[in-house]
Amino acid sequence: EIAGMRRTQGWVPDQYVFFSARFSEPFADVRLLGDKQAVLTFAPDTETLTIAVGLSSVSAANARLNSVAEVPELDFDAVHARAAALWREALGDIVVEGGSRDEMVNFYTAQYHTKLTPNLMSDVNGEYRRHDQRIARMPQGGAYYSTFSLWDTFRAWNPLQTLVDTTLVNDMIRSMLDMYDITGELPIWPLASGETGTMIGYHAASVIADAYLKGIRGYDAEKALDAMIRSSNINKKGSDYYTAQGYIPSNIKRESVSCTLEYAYDDWCISRLAAALGKPRSEVELYEKRAMNYRNLFDPETRLMRGRNRNGAFMSPFSPLKWGDAFTEGNSWHYTWSVFHDPQGLVDLMGGPDGFVQMLDSVFNVPPLFDDSYYGGIIHEIREMQVMNMGNYAHGNQPVQHMIYLYDYAGQPWKAQYWLEVMNRLYNSRADGYCGDEDNGQTSAWYVFSALGFYPVCPGTDQYVMGAPLFRKAVLRFENGKLFTIEAPENGPGNRYIRSASLNGEKYTKNYLTHGNLLRGGKLQVKMDRVPNKKRGIAPEDFPYSFSTERK
Ligand code: CA
Numbered sequence: 001e002i003a004g005m006r007r008t009q010g011w012v013p014d015q016y017v018f019f020s021a022r023f024s025e026p027f028a029d030v031r032l033l034g035d036k037q038a039v040l041t042f043a044p045d046t047e048t049l050t051i052a053v054g055l056s057s058v059s060a061a062n063a064r065l066n067s068v069a070e071v072p073e074l075d076f077d078a079v080h081a082r083a084a085a086l087w088r089e090a091l092g093d094i095v096v097e098g099g100s101r102d103e104m105v106n107f108y109t110a111q112y113h114t115k116l117t118p119n120l121m122s123d124v125n126g127e128y129r130r131h132d133q134r135i136a137r138m139p140q141g142g143a144y145y146s147t148f149s150l151w152d153t154f155r156a157w158n159p160l161q162t163l164v165d166t167t168l169v170n171d172m173i174r175s176m177l178d179m180y181d182i183t184g185e186l187p188i189w190p191l192a193s194g195e196t197g198t199m200i201g202y203h204a205a206s207v208i209a210d211a212y213l214k215g216i217r218g219y220d221a222e223k224a225l226d227a228m229i230r231s232s233n234i235n236k237k238g239s240d241y242y243t244a245q246g247y248i249p250s251n252i253k254r255e256s257v258s259c260t261l262e263y264a265y266d267d268w269c270i271s272r273l274a275a276a277l278g279k280p281r282s283e284v285e286l287y288e289k290r291a292m293n294y295r296n297l298f299d300p301e302t303r304l305m306r307g308r309n310r311n312g313a314f315m316s317p318f319s320p321l322k323w324g325d326a327f328t329e330g331n332s333w334h335y336t337w338s339v340f341h342d343p344q345g346l347v348d349l350m351g352g353p354d355g356f357v358q359m360l361d362s363v364f365n366v367p368p369l370f371d372d373s374y375y376g377g378i379i380h381e382i383r384e385m386q387v388m389n390m391g392n393y394a395h396g397n398q399p400v401q402h403m404i405y406l407y408d409y410a411g412q413p414w415k416a417q418y419w420l421e422v423m424n425r426l427y428n429s430r431a432d433g434y435c436g437d438e439d440n441g442q443t444s445a446w447y448v449f450s451a452l453g454f455y456p457v458c459p460g461t462d463q464y465v466m467g468a469p470l471f472r473k474a475v476l477r478f479e480n481g482k483l484f485t486i487e488a489p490e491n492g493p494g495n496r497y498i499r500s501a502s503l504n505g506e507k508y509t510k511n512y513l514t515h516g517n518l519l520r521g522g523k524l525q526v527k528m529d530r531v532p533n534k535k536r537g538i539a540p541e542d543f544p545y546s547f548s549t550e551r552k
Contacts, residue, residue: 002030002038003060012194014133016057020064024050024074050074057193058135062123069124090115093164094448098472098491105429107451107471113444114160118145118172121192129193131182143171144178146190149440151199151262152398154206156445159456162214163518166479169211170218176204177219177227186231200255200328201262202231209269210459213276214515225277228270232263232290239263241310247296250307250315250326257297257307258328258399261338264293268341268547269460291547294339298349303359305336321369321392329381333363333392334399340458343409344546353410360406364391364419384436388426393419395426396436401446402457405465408511409543414532417468417497423450452476453486453526454513461545462515466537468498469526482521490528498536499529511537512544 003020029041042049052074054067071079096107122128122144126137138144145168150158161169179187179195186205189198205228212221233239237259238248248256271287299306299314307315307326320332327335336359339346347356368391372382384396394400407416426435427447434443449455453469469488476484501508504522513524543549 001064002040003063005060006036011196012191014194015192016129018056018058018060018063020054020056020060020067022052022064022067022074024048050076056123057121057129058123058127062125062127065124087112093477094452094474095477096451096471096474098489099451099470102429103424103451103470106423106427106433106447109429109433110427110444110447110451113438114157114441114448117147117149117440119147119192120144121146121175131179131190131193131195133193136178142174145172145175146192147440148172148176148187148190148204149199149442150187150189150203150207151201152437152439152442153445154201154203154459155398155401155442156449156456157441158207159210159459160441160445160448162211162216162515163476163478166216169207169216173208173211173216173219173224176208177223180227180231184230185234186227197236200237200259202228202235202266203262204228205232205266205269205273206459209273212273213460214462221273221277225270225273225279228266228273232267232270232287235259235263242293243290245310246290246293247308249310251309254325255328257305257326257332258330258335258338260297261294261305261335264291265338265340265458267291267293272460288547291341292345294342295345295349298346300349302332303336303350303355304332305338306332319369321366322374323369323372323379323382324375328399329379329397330394330399331369331392333366334394334397334403337403337406338399340402341460341545342547343406343457344543345548347410348548353412356410357407357412357415360403360410360415362391363400363403364393366392368392368394381436388435390422390425393422394436395422395443396434398437398439398442401443402455405455405457405467408465408537409546411538411540411543412534413466413511413537414497414534416466417532420450420467420470421496423447423470453488453524458545463512463544464514464518465512465544466498466501466510468496468528476518478519478521480519482519484518484521485523486526487523488526488528492528494530495528497529497532499527499533500536501526509536509539510542 001022005018008015025042025046027040027042031039052067052071054063056062091111120143122138127135128144130136176187189196208224238253241248242263247260250256267287268291271284274284297305304320306318323331347353350356350359368385370386372379381397385394404416404419407413450467451470452474454464454466457465469486472489472491474486502525
């Protein structure tokens with residue numbers, strides 16, 4: 001056996017990686033090459049060598065404990081069989097059938113990807129390294145996780161876990177609150193035992209509010225709300241300006257439009273949790289007011305979100321195609337739609353449903369700007385748009401990934417059904433199967449949801465906005481033992497539109513399903529067609545949730 005430790009400074013300072021390695025055959029000699037490599041010499045007649053390596057952020061002894069717990073015997077076939085059984089069980093929570101081979105490969109690849117993060121950081125004895133580098137121990141049965149790519153994953157990956165893995169959701173939220181105890185701020189992009197501060201927003205608020213409102217409550221919710229409120233007021237990318245004047249001035253801070261829009265959504269999440277916990281009306285209203293701050297950056301002239309100076313003037317010149325500046329890894333055509341909690345408010349700002357749909361259509365029509373020489377470095381997210389060939393619809397990065405579903409809020413759901421051909425255009429079963437950053441399960445969770453026929457546009461509501469199912473049959477198996485089945489027997493090439501739907505045998509006209517619809521178990525039957533049904537899903541009472549509508 002050998003053991004050791006590496007301390008790296010990659011992305012966060014002080015990443016400790018202890019290891020322990022056990023070998024099936026004795027080695028005669030160890031020779032160190034510098035402090036990063038070792039050469040082990042085995043007997044010349046050694047034919048098969050089995051090695052078990054354990055890792056820990058705490059100690060080499062814990063690394064060995066982890067290794068022995070997972071691989072008690074150095075028997076490759078036994079480990080392989082056990083791993084295969086675990087994966088079969090894990091992938092069994094959603095089962096699809098009746099698609100092409102490529103679609104099956106795409107689906108199960110995506111589902112597999114959704115189960116690769118976060119990283120379990122606590123050892124089998126419960127010990128883990130906290131953000132102040134001290135060692136602590138989780139209570140029996142608890143697990144400590146890190147690698148939360150929250151800017152990516154709050155959109156669909158976290159909501160997918162609320163459906164299929166409530167144990168993981170509880171453990172993740174308890175881990176976030178543990179980080180908060182040390183840093184005084186909810187994590188933004190934690191890695192190992194540190195905070196990278198990567199990307200924007202305070203989307204832990206979205207994750208926690210969504211979990212609580214869906215009934216996942218194995219943590220201190222009062223403390224979580226306090227943590228959300230505190231985090232919303234100390235975000236380093238512009239909370240001070242945002243709270244003072246309702247937006248972040250673009251002549252002072254970069255990423256100002258993206259931050260303002262995403263803060264406003266996170267604030268809506270805070271208002272929902274505050275209301276659910278019975279907080280005084282004034283506390284709830286403060287965050288409801290902040291939730292409307294997206295309106296401060298809407299430019300009526302271009303009908304796009306646009307940066308404003310501290311004196312209130314819109315930034316000029318303004319190129320809606322240009323990435324960066326006021327926008328985080330994207331441009332105004334991508335971020336204008338980042339009003340997850342209030343699409344109806346955005347419809348109103350754009351002059352009604354026709355204007356809104358015209359702007360949505362334009363995302364696919366307006367030729368993008370491929371020249372990234374102004375960006376200050378190669379940004380692959382821009383270059384990938386060329387391969388996608390869908391105008392400014394940059395599915396290879398996250399901000400635009402809910403956009404297609406917004407047609408459901410404006411009475412033209414068949415256009416969402418049409419554009420969901422993204423499932424076949426931008427995913428494939430070859431080595432280049434993803435069109436850009438997969439990003440810790442998010443772009444895969446988009447596919448898993450979309451293939452089922454619905455998507456969580458606004459985490460924090462109980463709604464899943466309908467697209468169109470990809471497979472002839474899909475079954476979700478929940479932890480409560482219930483099954484939800486989606487049947488679309490006519491599905492196949494060309495039949496991309498929904499003619500009609502029924503839920504548990506009754507005609508269903510809404511453009512969304514609820515969390516309760518799914519978790520109670522049941523069956524959604526969808527009749528697919530080659531031509532759009534322009535009469536289904538057009539009544540405002542069938543539209544998904546919008547904050548403005550609720551307040552009317
Ligand atoms: Ca990304």
